[in-house]
Amino acid sequence: MNVVSRGIKNALRSPLRSGAIVLMLAVSIGLILSMLVARSGIDAQIKKDQAGTGITIRPAGIMDFSGGGTPLTSTQLATITKTDHIASTSATLSDQLGTTDTNLTSAIDFGSFGLRQQRFDSSSSTATSTSMTTPNTSPADSSTTRSARTPHITVSGTTDPNSISTDGSKLNITKGATIDGNSSDLIALVGSDLATKNSLSVGSTFTAYGSTITVKGIYNTGNKAQDSGIIMPLTTVQSLTSQTGSITSVNATVDSSSNVNSVVSALKTSLGSTADITSQAEQAATSVASLKSIASLALAGVIGATIAGAVIVLLAMIMVVRERRREIGVIKAIGGSSRKVIGQFVAEALTLTVIGSIIGLALGVAISGPMTTSLVSSSTSSSVTSTNGRPFGGPGGMFQGGFNQVNKNLTAVQSTLTPTIFVSAVGITLLIAIVGAAVPAWFISKIRPAEVLRTE
Amino acid sequence: MLVVKDLTKSFSSASGNVTALDKVNLTVQTGEFASIIGKSGSGKSTLLSMLGALDIPTSGSIEVDGVDIAKLSAAKQTAYRAKKIGFVFQHYNLIPNLTALENVMLALEFGGMPSKKRKARATQLLTDVGLEADEQLRKPPRLSGGQQQRVSIARALANHPAIILADEPTGNLDSETGKKIFDLLHRLSRSEKTTILAVTHDMDIAGKTDRTFKLKDGKITV
Ligand SMILES: Nc1ncnc2c1ncn2[C@@H]1O[C@H](COP(=O)(O)OP(=O)(O)OP(=O)(O)O)[C@@H](O)[C@H]1O
Ligand SMILES: [Mg+2]
Numbered sequence: 001m002n003v004v005s006r007g008i009k010n011a012l013r014s015p016l017r018s019g020a021i022v023l024m025l026a027v028s029i030g031l032i033l034s035m036l037v038a039r040s041g042i043d044a045q046i047k048k049d050q051a052g053t054g055i056t057i058r059p060a061g062i063m064d065f066s067g068g069g070t071p072l073t074s075t076q077l078a079t080i081t082k083t084d085h086i087a088s089t090s091a092t093l094s095d096q097l098g099t100t101d102t103n104l105t106s107a108i109d110f111g112s113f114g115l116r117q118q119r120f121d122s123s124s125s126t127a128t129s130t131s132m133t134t135p136n137t138s139p140a141d142s143s144t145t146r147s148a149r150t151p152h153i154t155v156s157g158t159t160d161p162n163s164i165s166t167d168g169s170k171l172n173i174t175k176g177a178t179i180d181g182n183s184s185d186l187i188a189l190v191g192s193d194l195a196t197k198n199s200l201s202v203g204s205t206f207t208a209y210g211s212t213i214t215v216k217g218i219y220n221t222g223n224k225a226q227d228s229g230i231i232m233p234l235t236t237v238q239s240l241t242s243q244t245g246s247i248t249s250v251n252a253t254v255d256s257s258s259n260v261n262s263v264v265s266a267l268k269t270s271l272g273s274t275a276d277i278t279s280q281a282e283q284a285a286t287s288v289a290s291l292k293s294i295a296s297l298a299l300a301g302v303i304g305a306t307i308a309g310a311v312i313v314l315l316a317m318i319m320v321v322r323e324r325r326r327e328i329g330v331i332k333a334i335g336g337s338s339r340k341v342i343g344q345f346v347a348e349a350l351t352l353t354v355i356g357s358i359i360g361l362a363l364g365v366a367i368s369g370p371m372t373t374s375l376v377s378s379s380t381s382s383s384v385t386s387t388n389g390r391p392f393g394g395p396g397g398m399f400q401g402g403f404n405q406v407n408k409n410l411t412a413v414q415s416t417l418t419p420t421i422f423v424s425a426v427g428i429t430l431l432i433a434i435v436g437a438a439v440p441a442w443f444i445s446k447i448r449p450a451e452v453l454r455t456e
Numbered sequence: 457m458l459v460v461k462d463l464t465k466s467f468s469s470a471s472g473n474v475t476a477l478d479k480v481n482l483t484v485q486t487g488e489f490a491s492i493i494g495k496s497g498s499g500k501s502t503l504l505s506m507l508g509a510l511d512i513p514t515s516g517s518i519e520v521d522g523v524d525i526a527k528l529s530a531a532k533q534t535a536y537r538a539k540k541i542g543f544v545f546q547h548y549n550l551i552p553n554l555t556a557l558e559n560v561m562l563a564l565e566f567g568g569m570p571s572k573k574r575k576a577r578a579t580q581l582l583t584d585v586g587l588e589a590d591e592q593l594r595k596p597p598r599l600s601g602g603q604q605q606r607v608s609i610a611r612a613l614a615n616h617p618a619i620i621l622a623d624e625p626t627g628n629l630d631s632e633t634g635k636k637i638f639d640l641l642h643r644l645s646r647s648e649k650t651t652i653l654a655v656t657h658d659m660d661i662a663g664k665t666d667r668t669f670k671l672k673d674g675k676i677t678v
Contacts (some may be wrong), residue, residue: 331562332537333508335534335566337531453505453623
C-alpha cells in the first residue's frame with residue numbers, strides 16, 4: 001500500500017459515482033479528440049482549396065445560357081494562352097439543342113422550376129442560342145407550344161472533354177472511349193442519363209443541327225444536369241452552329257498557385273471588359289469561408305469540452321474532499337503529511353481521468369469520422385443546396401464546376417487521426433486532471449488535523 | 457517527561473472569544489497513566505489536541521522530553537505526530553475502505569517503517585490487542601465497536617510512541633468492553649513504558665489510573 005495504490009483504491013470506492021464521472025469525462029474527452037480531428041482535417045482542406053490553380057475566362061455578361069454578350073474569339077484565346085505562367089488552356093463553346101434541332105429527347109423534366117424559367121424563353125433563349133432556329137420566336141407558336149416544350153439539351157464543344165468534369169479531374173467515361181477535343185469529326189460523348197433516355201450506346205447515331213453524329217462514349221459525372229448533356233469537339237460545334245472561332249469559356253491552368261493573382265490581373269488588362277475572369281481559388285473562397293467557420297466551431301468545441309471535463313473532475317474531487325474531511329483529519333492526526341494526502345487525491349483524480357480518457361479516446365476514434373462529416377455537411381447544406389438547386393444548365397466548364405467545387409471541397413474534408421492530435425488530446429486530458437485536482441488539493445491543505453476530535 | 461506550562465487556547469467565534477484552556481500547568485512522568493476528567497465543554501479535547509500537535513496553542517509551552525512542540529515547524533510537527541504520539545479516539549476513526557491490517561500499516565508507513573517489514577509488525581500488533589486472523593483482514597464497518605477500538609489502539613502503538621492520547625476511548629462501548637479496553641491500555645503502558653493521557657467520564661476507570669487531572673472551564677482544579 002502506498003499513496004498511489006490508496007488513491008486508485010479510493011477511486012473505486014463508490015462505483016456508481018465513479019462510473020458516472022468516468023462516463024461524463026469519456027464523453028468530453030471523446031468530443032475533444034473528434035473536434036481536434038475535424039479541425040485538422042478542415043485546416044488541411046482549406047490549404048488545398050487555396051492552392052487551386054484554375055482560372056475561368058468567359059465572355060462578359062454570359063453566365064451559362066442566361067445574360068447576353070459576345071462570345072470570346074480565337075484571337076482572345078491566343079492572348080490567354082500566351083500569358084505568362086499559364087500552363088495549359090482548354091476552350092469550350094456551349095450551346096443548346098431545341099426539339100427541332102435534334103431527334104433526341106431531353107432526360108430532364110422541367111419541374112416547377114423549369115416551367116417558371118420558361119416564361120422568359122420566347123424572348124431570351126434566342127439571344128443565347130445565337131444562330132439557332134426560328135420557331136420559338138414566333139409569338140403565336142410560343143403561346144401554343146409553351147406547355148408542350150421540353151428542356152433543351154446542352155451541347156459542349158470543347159478542346160478538352162476532361163474540362164467538363166465537375167472537379168477538374170478526368171471525365172469518367174463509363175462506356176466507349178473519350179474523344180479528341182481537337183478533332184472536327186461528327187462525334188460525341190453522351191451523358192449517361194441522356195443515353196438511357198434515348199437508348200444510345202457506343203456506335204449509335206443521332207441527329208443534331210441536321211447532321212448525323214456518332215456516339216463514341218458515355219460519361220457519368222453523378223451530376224444530373226451534366227449527365228443529360230452532350231460533349232463534342234470544339235471545332236465540330238463551332239462549324240455545326242456556324243460560330244467559327246467563338247468560345248463561351250476558357251479554362252486555364254496557372255503553373256503555380258502563387259501566380260494565380262498576377263495572372264488574373266494580367267488577363268484583366270489584356271482582355272479588358274470583354275471577359276469575366278474567375279479563379280478557382282476565388283471560387284473556393286466560399287467553401288474556405290464556411291470551412292473556416294466550421295474550424296473555429298470545432299476549436300470552440302475543444303475548449304468547451306476541456307472546460308467541461310475539468311469542471312467535472314473539479315466538482316467530483318471537491319465533493320469527495322468534503323465528504324472525507326474527517327478521514328483527511330485522521331490521516332493528518334496519525335502523521336500523514338498534507339503532501340501525502342494530496343498525492344493520494346491526485347492519484348484518485350488521475351485514475352478517474354485515465355479510465356475516462358481511455359474510454360473517451362476510443363469513443364473519439366470511433367466518432368471522429370462521422371463527426372467531421374456531420375459537422376461539415378450540417379453547417380453547409382443550406383448554402384450548398386441553394387447554389388446547386390438549378391435543375392438544369394449547361395456544363396459551362398469551370399463555372400458549373402465552381403459550384404460543384406464548393407460541394408466537393410466540403411465533403412472532401414478528410415478526418416485522419418495523427419499522432420500529434422492524439423498527443424494533444426492526451427495533453428489536454430492531463431491538464432483536466434491537474435486543474436481538477438489542484439483546487440481540492442488546496443482544500444486538503446486547509447483541513448486542520450484537530451478536526452478529527454470534533455464530534456459530529 | 458511531559459511538562460505543560462501556562463497553556464492557553466482561545467477560539468474566536470461569531471459570539472466572541474472562547475477561552476477553552478486557561479493557563480494550564482501540568483507534569484506527567486514517563487510511563488505514567490494519567491486520566492483527565494471534567495464536564496462537557498471544560499476543554500479536555502482541546503488539551504489533547506494541543507498535546508498531540510493537532511492545533512497550535514495561543515500561548516504557553518508543551519515540552520516533551522525537553523522539546524517545545526508548539527515551536528516546531530509544520531513538517532517537524534507532522535513527524536512528531538507520526539512517531540511520538542499515538543491517538544485513540546472515541547469514534548475509532550479508522551479508514552473505512554482499508555482493512556484492519558492496512559489501517560495499522562498506514563500508521564507504520566507514516567512512521568517511516570520500510571514497506572517490507574510493515575505487514576509482520578501490523579499482524580503482531582493486532583494479535584497483541586486480541587484480534588483474530590480473519591478479523592484482521594476485515595474492513596472497519598464489519599468489526600464491532602470493541603474490535604474497532606482494539607484496531608485503533610494497535611494503530612496508536614504502531615510506532616512505539618512516547619505518549620498515547622486517548623479521548624474518551626471507552627465512550628462508545630458498554631461498560632464491560634470499556635473495562636477490557638482500559639485494561640489493555642493499562643497493560644501496554646506498563647510493558648512499553650508508554651505515557652498515557654486518557655480522557656474519561658467513568659469515575660471507576662479514573663480511579664484506577666496513576667493520576668487524575670480535573671478540568672473546569674479550561675482550568676486544572678486538582
Ligand atoms: N474549533 C473551535 N472553535 C470554537 N470553539 C471551540 C473549538 N473547539 C472547541 N471549542 C470550544 O472550546 C471549549 C472546550 O471544548 P472541548 O471540545 O475541549 O470540550 P470537551 O471537554 O472535550 O467536551 P466534551 O466532553 O463534550 O467532549 C468549548 O466551549 C468549545 O465550544
Ligand atoms: Mg471532547
